[in-house]
Amino acid sequence: MSTSDKFWDSKAEGYAKSPVSDEETYQKKLSETQATFSPEMRVLEFGCGTGTTAVHHAPHVLHIDAIDISQNMIEIARRKASESNIDNITFTRGALTEFNADTASLDAVLGLNVIHLLPDRQSVLTEVARILKPGGVFVSSTGCLGSSYLRFIKLFVPLGKFLGLMPDVFVLTESELATEITNAGFAIERQWHHGMKDINVFIIARKI
Template sequence: MKDSKAFWDKTAPRYAKSKIQDEKTYQKKLAITQEYFRPDWSVLEFGCGTGSTAMIHAPHVKHIVATDISDKMLDIADRKRKAAGIENISFHQGTLDSLDLQAESFDAVLGLNVLHLLEDVDVTITRVHELLRPGGIFVSSTALIDEISVLWRWLIPVMQLVNLAPYVNRFSRQGFVSKLVDAGFNLDLEWQPRKGSIFIVARKAT
């Protein structure tokens, strides 16, 4: 995790200036997520980066706890939050395990474009299940490294050697779905906007 934190701290300024590659897909993910939200909900987003998505969702829920391993990312996020006058987001540096988060305290957990960057996805999904209230939802989008082009699968290790890419976890669509089901989730919605990526809304049983 130490190496990952250093990578994202260094990347933060450039990341903050980067544009969304597929705006149409991003907007659809936002809309689907907000269809589930309720005004009294407490939401957790882990791997929130510079907080852009949390700030878009903030008007639709009661409160958002947004976390990231990178202090630099969160510094940028909090400046953006203050500039926008948003008061119902709190940013915290750490991981799902290191932060003092109470079981069954969230109505929704968001893990967006982050799961494939984690070393132990199973532990993370189990922790998400624990943090959700019965009937709560886990909204996730992730790259499926096992299903991207062979060229990229060869390039990633090379880029990692020169510190141009972070750690990535390799799993397929079926592998990811199995992880969710094994953790006790039921799938409400599954959408693959393109080969090599997936968006899922999974629900904890009541």
């Protein structure tokens, strides 16, 4: 088990009990994402956490595969789906690079609040492009710290990880993120930011 796995396992119960910090923005993200869905779609969410977003989206699509590196998060997500009588989500522990979906097999991929936590985000974006069908949708919500004073967090990450106080966090700007998504083979259809210093960036992109 990696340091990040252990961190998120330790945070799972508290994370599940935490209220959404900005309900209005969260509902806007749900609505804009669901506007790209249709009932026959097969969707993958990587970094699904405790499954709240997958449960909200499940009634709008055929099936969702939802994965996360934390087994504790996955167990909570399964309980949430069961309590909501949702039976078209498959929750699995693992990373995107381990999921091994067939090429051009999925209609949509969601990576929400996760890209800035990945050391290999370019390979992840390449994998998202590979497994999406032409015209498929990639939805992401990412913390872009590179243009704010929070960029200095990178100085404290090694110590924070060593003490078990924080996971990997990687610093990038909104423009860098948009460029990387475009370079991976996508056309961005929606892009807006919100939150403190506008560091949270929501993007809907379509595979070219």
